[in-house]
Amino acid sequence: MAKKNKTYKSALQEKDGVESPNSLNPNIAKSIKAKRKVQPSVAELVSGITSENITSLSRAITFVESTNPSHSKKANAIITECLPFANKSIRIGITGVPGVGKSTFIEAFGIHLTSLGHKVAVLAVDPSSSLSKGSILGDKTRMEDLVRNSKAFIRPSPSGTSLGGVARKTRETIILCEAAGFDTIIIETVGVGQSETAVHSMVDFFLLLKLAGAGDELQGIKRGIIEMADAIVINKADGENIKAAKSAKVEFNRALHLYPQKASQWSPKVSLCSALKREGISEVWVMIQEYTETTKANHYFTSHRNNQNKFWLLQTIEDRLKSNFYNSAEIKTALQNQIELVETGKTTPFAAAEYLLSL
Amino acid sequence: MAKKNKTYKSALQEKDGVESPNSLNPNIAKSIKAKRKVQPSVAELVSGITSENITSLSRAITFVESTNPSHSKKANAIITECLPFANKSIRIGITGVPGVGKSTFIEAFGIHLTSLGHKVAVLAVDPSSSLSKGSILGDKTRMEDLVRNSKAFIRPSPSGTSLGGVARKTRETIILCEAAGFDTIIIETVGVGQSETAVHSMVDFFLLLKLAGAGDELQGIKRGIIEMADAIVINKADGENIKAAKSAKVEFNRALHLYPQKASQWSPKVSLCSALKREGISEVWVMIQEYTETTKANHYFTSHRNNQNKFWLLQTIEDRLKSNFYNSAEIKTALQNQIELVETGKTTPFAAAEYLLSL
Numbered sequence: 001m002a003k004k005n006k007t008y009k010s011a012l013q014e015k016d017g018v019e020s021p022n023s024l025n026p027n028i029a030k031s032i033k034a035k036r037k038v039q040p041s042v043a044e045l046v047s048g049i050t051s052e053n054i055t056s057l058s059r060a061i062t063f064v065e066s067t068n069p070s071h072s073k074k075a076n077a078i079i080t081e082c083l084p085f086a087n088k089s090i091r092i093g094i095t096g097v098p099g100v101g102k103s104t105f106i107e108a109f110g111i112h113l114t115s116l117g118h119k120v121a122v123l124a125v126d127p128s129s130s131l132s133k134g135s136i137l138g139d140k141t142r143m144e145d146l147v148r149n150s151k152a153f154i155r156p157s158p159s160g161t162s163l164g165g166v167a168r169k170t171r172e173t174i175i176l177c178e179a180a181g182f183d184t185i186i187i188e189t190v191g192v193g194q195s196e197t198a199v200h201s202m203v204d205f206f207l208l209l210k211l212a213g214a215g216d217e218l219q220g221i222k223r224g225i226i227e228m229a230d231a232i233v234i235n236k237a238d239g240e241n242i243k244a245a246k247s248a249k250v251e252f253n254r255a256l257h258l259y260p261q262k263a264s265q266w267s268p269k270v271s272l273c274s275a276l277k278r279e280g281i282s283e284v285w286v287m288i289q290e291y292t293e294t295t296k297a298n299h300y301f302t303s304h305r306n307n308q309n310k311f312w313l314l315q316t317i318e319d320r321l322k323s324n325f326y327n328s329a330e331i332k333t334a335l336q337n338q339i340e341l342v343e344t345g346k347t348t349p350f351a352a353a354e355y356l357l358s359l
Numbered sequence: 360m361a362k363k364n365k366t367y368k369s370a371l372q373e374k375d376g377v378e379s380p381n382s383l384n385p386n387i388a389k390s391i392k393a394k395r396k397v398q399p400s401v402a403e404l405v406s407g408i409t410s411e412n413i414t415s416l417s418r419a420i421t422f423v424e425s426t427n428p429s430h431s432k433k434a435n436a437i438i439t440e441c442l443p444f445a446n447k448s449i450r451i452g453i454t455g456v457p458g459v460g461k462s463t464f465i466e467a468f469g470i471h472l473t474s475l476g477h478k479v480a481v482l483a484v485d486p487s488s489s490l491s492k493g494s495i496l497g498d499k500t501r502m503e504d505l506v507r508n509s510k511a512f513i514r515p516s517p518s519g520t521s522l523g524g525v526a527r528k529t530r531e532t533i534i535l536c537e538a539a540g541f542d543t544i545i546i547e548t549v550g551v552g553q554s555e556t557a558v559h560s561m562v563d564f565f566l567l568l569k570l571a572g573a574g575d576e577l578q579g580i581k582r583g584i585i586e587m588a589d590a591i592v593i594n595k596a597d598g599e600n601i602k603a604a605k606s607a608k609v610e611f612n613r614a615l616h617l618y619p620q621k622a623s624q625w626s627p628k629v630s631l632c633s634a635l636k637r638e639g640i641s642e643v644w645v646m647i648q649e650y651t652e653t654t655k656a657n658h659y660f661t662s663h664r665n666n667q668n669k670f671w672l673l674q675t676i677e678d679r680l681k682s683n684f685y686n687s688a689e690i691k692t693a694l695q696n697q698i699e700l701v702e703t704g705k706t707t708p709f710a711a712a713e714y715l716l717s718l
Contacts, residue, residue, distance in 0.1 A: 083704050309701045309708045316712035321680045342668045349668045353675035
């Protein structure tokens with residue numbers, strides 16, 4: 001090319017290039033690949049987890065979250081080995097609409113707990129998220145102080161499109177965190193779809209984070225959320241907001257009294273806090289301890305966990321029965337036809353169901 | 360025996376008996392048996408139903424309610440033939456706790472409707488009842504005037520222990536009643552278990568009957584009932600009760616405003632009545648007509664019925680998938696074992712479910 005340029009006597013000139021060197025040291029690449037192949041064994045990971053090694057815990061959770069069947073098998077083995085070391089914790093669910101200050105609250109709450117000597121794991125259930133899209137908790141910079149705390153472990157929501165799958169992975173991760181010595185498990189969720197119900201069915205204590213607002217505080221609250229709450233904590237109760245927060249407290253207390261007594265015999269409480277100013281945080285922990293005392297004394301705590309386990313057992317079976325049925329190609333086509341026949345009044349829903357089940 | 364008595368010369372004497380004649384005329388018995396064997400055909404029943412013959416309707420409903428598989432087959436054929444004549448009605452669900460005056464209200468309401476020329480069928484969903492135990496509506500004497508009314512048809516709850524079965528029979532009976540020219544179908548239910556939800560999913564308009572009471576009117580109302588209601592009618596609003604009824608009305612109106620706008624775009628209404636004095640009854644009917652106009656104009660009426668049909672189609676499939684699975688003897692034993700393993704912390708709910716599904 002240089003020669004060609006010369007023949008045209010152009011002012012523009014191109015230099016001959018040199019071949020760029022391999023940007024990767026082939027020896028180091030080889031050694032990394034070799035290391036990757038030697039995955040830690042189940043026994044190594046279990047021993048790591050039970051001696052509170054965070055690297056082992058993270059690697060085991062990665063197996064739980066994997067969709068690779070051989071990883072799932074390994075995850076199941078690890079979980080089974082960890083079960084005898086699990087269950088010794090309080091599991092707290094925290095929900096609230098975006099903007100209510102969940103991250104700030106969890107950071108303030110987590111730092112308070114670690115200062116009391118607790119080990120705190122923060123997990124999330126967010127079926128709409130994926131690792132690439134930046135899920136809640138994905139941006140750990142929002143909990144800077146807690147991230148740096150050696151007594152805290154923060155893990156973003158596992159990815160997945162089905163709530164069932166995300167919930168299952170989170171439930172299994174709870175067991176691993178407990179086996180790794182975390183005595184307080186916080187599960188954060190945004191109120192997307194049924195995710196609050198899923199989180200409610202995996203925690204001991206369910207906390208609804210709210211903001212003070214106008215008199216129509218109760219407007220638009222998703223059905224059932226207030227009923228599920230063991231506590232409503234009104235955040236940002238500081239400065240000019242204090243008056244509104246206090247009147248919201250009165251209003252929520254009224255709303256809570258409309259519901260029948262809970263099976264736990266715990267009367268849900270409303271409290272105020274300012275996560276930003278770290279005020280009212282220790283009161284929440286005192287309340288949760290009261291709850292634990294009450295429900296351990298009346299044996300609700302254990303029976304509730306047993307019922308949750310039974311619920312998840314049956315739920316998993318029923319989800320799988322349905323997905324096996326509806327995912328068959330034959331059923332997909334036939335179901336569409338039967339729905340049309342029902343809509344045009346040519347068959348009843350029951351006759352259509354019988355037909356589909358007979359295929 | 361008479362001779363023996365004579366030997367004792369007792370004052371007591373027994374006359375020789377004569378053999379009592381057969382209480383049944385054998386010829387008539389034969390003819391009845393022969394008649395019973397000649398069951399009406401599907402075509403005969405369908406033709407009877409569509410010409411508004413009540414005997415045909417009742418006999419067809421008996422086939423729907425039967426647990427005999429050959430009867431069910433016949434019932435399915437009748438329903439399919441009746442489908443083109445069904446759907447032209449308003450279906451009204453009525454619920455309320457025992458003592459609220461449901462029977463009195465339905466009688467007053469039904470008589471008002473028949474006086475306007477409507478044909479009214481009154482059905483019930485009560486999974487706890489059986490024909491022998493005396494279900495709601497079983498005691499028709501509670502609706503004496505309506506029972507004697509030729510434009511009314513009253514049928515007690517089909518028997519059955521599963522809500523799914525009872526609900527299915529009632530839904531099919533609605534179709535038969537509509538084909539027999541009944542333009543107003545009232546489905547009564549007591550608030551047992553999930554029966555209100557089942558009734559709500561088979562009617563166009565859902566009416567909650569209440570009594571006026573103390574200030575704690577809202578206390579203890581079953582979750583979700585208020586949300587489902589298109590109208591709350593406060594009964595026994597007469598005499599000394601009127602003041603309390605009026606303040607209950609205010610309170611219920613407040614409660615209704617806590618819920619988000621319904622998909623039907625209908626704002627639920629609260630009204631007062633005295634079923635006993637037959638006051639406020641025509642107002643309820645005016646309200647239901649307004650509802651029908653609104654929801655037919657915005658096309659909710661039809662789309663809602665289509666959604667109900669889809670719901671029942673999927674519900675029936677899912678119920679059957681579950682019952683097929685759980686009723687297997689092998690699963691019953693294995694499930695018990697797995698629950699024990701979960702409760703003693705030897706396996707997770709998910710691993711237990713996988714195991715059971717692999718059997």
